[in-house]
Amino acid sequence: MQHGFSVKIGFNILSLKIMIGPIISSGIVSPAWDNIFAVILGMGFGFALESSGFSSSRKIIGTFFGYDFVVVKVFFTAAIVASLGLLYLNYLGLVDFSQLYIQPTFLTSAIVGGIIMGIGFAMGGFCPGTSLAATAVGRIDGMVFFGGMFIGVFLFSESFTLFENMYYSGSQGAKMINSAFGISPELFTFFLVLAAVGMFYGAAWVQKKVKKVEY
Amino acid sequence: MGTVLLLSFYISGRGLGASGAVKNTVAATVNTVAPEHVENSAYYSQFAGGDKKPMNNWLIYEVLGVLAGAFISGVVFNRLKLKVEHSPKITSRRRLIFALGGGILFGIGTQLARGCTSGAALSGMAVLSFGGYITMIAIFGTAFIAAWVLRKNWI
Numbered sequence: 001m002q003h004g005f006s007v008k009i010g011f012n013i014l015s016l017k018i019m020i021g022p023i024i025s026s027g028i029v030s031p032a033w034d035n036i037f038a039v040i041l042g043m044g045f046g047f048a049l050e051s052s053g054f055s056s057s058r059k060i061i062g063t064f065f066g067y068d069f070v071v072v073k074v075f076f077t078a079a080i081v082a083s084l085g086l087l088y089l090n091y092l093g094l095v096d097f098s099q100l101y102i103q104p105t106f107l108t109s110a111i112v113g114g115i116i117m118g119i120g121f122a123m124g125g126f127c128p129g130t131s132l133a134a135t136a137v138g139r140i141d142g143m144v145f146f147g148g149m150f151i152g153v154f155l156f157s158e159s160f161t162l163f164e165n166m167y168y169s170g171s172q173g174a175k176m177i178n179s180a181f182g183i184s185p186e187l188f189t190f191f192l193v194l195a196a197v198g199m200f201y202g203a204a205w206v207q208k209k210v211k212k213v214e215y
Numbered sequence: 216m217g218t219v220l221l222l223s224f225y226i227s228g229r230g231l232g233a234s235g236a237v238k239n240t241v242a243a244t245v246n247t248v249a250p251e252h253v254e255n256s257a258y259y260s261q262f263a264g265g266d267k268k269p270m271n272n273w274l275i276y277e278v279l280g281v282l283a284g285a286f287i288s289g290v291v292f293n294r295l296k297l298k299v300e301h302s303p304k305i306t307s308r309r310r311l312i313f314a315l316g317g318g319i320l321f322g323i324g325t326q327l328a329r330g331c332t333s334g335a336a337l338s339g340m341a342v343l344s345f346g347g348y349i350t351m352i353a354i355f356g357t358a359f360i361a362a363w364v365l366r367k368n369w370i
Contacts, residue, residue: 022228034227035276041223042280043287045231045333048216050288057300057314061369064362074216075337081217082341086224094225101229103330103339105346110335113328114353116320121354122361124317125369127332128233128325129281131318136282137289138297144311145318149234152322153241160258163327175345185343213370215302 021095049133057125057134057141058215064122066210069203076196083189107170109163124148220341227273230338233281234325235274238262243269258326302369313368328353 023029024037052074053059062068089095121127124145126134131149134142156163178188223231242263246253253259263269289295301310325331328350330339336354339347362369 021225023226025228029226034273035271037226038273038276039280039283041219041226041231042277042282043284044219044222044280045216045277046281046284046286047288048219048284049281050285050294051292052216055285055289055294058302058369061362064359065366065370067370075332078217078220079337079340082220082224082230083343085217085221086341089221089225097342099228100224100342102342103335103344103346105344105349106329107346107349109327109329110346110349111353113324113326113335114350115357116324116327117331117350118354118357118359119361120317120320120324121332121358122317122365123313123320123368125314126317126321127354128237128321129231129331129333132233132278132281133285133288134300136285137294140297140299140307141301141310141314145314145321146237148315148318149237149322149325150241151315152319152324153234153237153326154245154322155319156323156326157241157245157256157258160256164257167327172345176343177345177348178343180345188343215300 020093021089022099025099026096045129046133046136049129050137054130055133055137055139055142056215057130057139058213060127060130061122061125062213062215065213066206067213069200069207072203073200076199080189080193080196083192087186087189102174102176105170105172105175106168107172109167109169112166220338223338224341229273230334230341231277232274232330232334232338233278234321234331234334236272236278237322238326239269239272239275305368309368313365 020026024031024034053070059068060071063071086095086097090097126142126145128149131142131145135146176185178185181188220231223229239262242253242259245259246263250264253264299307299310301307321331328335332354335347336351340351
């Protein structure tokens with residue numbers, strides 16, 4: 001009895017060890033599987049985008065006029081679910097946070113690039129991911145937007161020497177936002193959840209006040 | 216969507232994106248047409264040329280998956296239809312010109328910020344990246360102002 005029990009515990013610990021993520025770069029699953037997972041994860045992402053209504057530019061843009069906040073809600077919920085999930089998995093020892101790809105911070109280009117994208121967002125009504133979703137269901141405006149991205153990338157690459165200084169300036173490495181405030185990741189995420197709840201209530205209130213737009 | 220993003224980090228150690236595939240495709244195309252130009256370019260040479268395989272890349276497979284997943288959703292919810300979606304107050308032509316302009320700006324912006332709304336902002340926020348939050352604030356902050364300026368296109 002005693003013996004059997006300890007064997008079972010041992011097995012559980014072993015099986016936990018096997019699955020410490022990210023499972024590709026830690027060598028648990030062969031890198032050959034990486035591209036197969038890429039397709040599967042992409043499909044999940046594409047399905048989530050389209051089924052949330054992100055293939056419609058007029059639904060997306062509703063956020064900026066207050067008649068439809070679905071995009072903001074889904075966007076922030078996704079970021080929070082992933083943040084919380086990663087912190088939990090890290091706490092349980094199921095994920096090695098240091099192995100995750102954390103976008104390095106280049107302050108100037110992050111701001112300037114973001115501003116350029118913001119104007120593009122208001123003009124095109126899509127961001128790259130949502131334009132893919134729109135393209136997949138036959139929206140011609142989505143296809144044109146997606147095609148425009150190739151032109152934009154080409155223009156940027158060809159004139160890289162003009163952007164080069166800005167591209168590399170303000171480098172801060174893989175800095176995390178909680179360290180910018182001098183607090184722990186957990187505390188930051190807690191405040192983030194509070195902020196999101198407040199924002200969702202605010203959004204619901206605004207949506208009631210704003211005239212409905214049919215689309 | 217949060218669960219997919221979480222799984223992506225758990226399995227592959229990275230978030231989801233859309234603009235990286237465009238960058239790799241452009242770099243690969245230029246590499247086919249003018250390989251010397253790629254070698255001499257401080258930008259292209261980071262992604263293409265030499266023994267780099269920009270088209271055999273996680274980001275490319277992921278984007279193919281996005282198209283397939285969105286298509287399946289379109290079938291399931293009966294939303295497949297070839298059309299230009301625009302406000303009744305503007306013409307299709309005007310909508311497409313602005314969509315093209317928006318795409319071009321996103322092409323430039325994503326390269327500067329090293330990612331788009333999903334790759335830099337959403338995935339960056341998930342791992343609490345400082346740059347990801349900054350990019351997100353810059354995108355949404357600017358879009359609120361720009362949308363108001365361009366409101367005649369939408370409402």
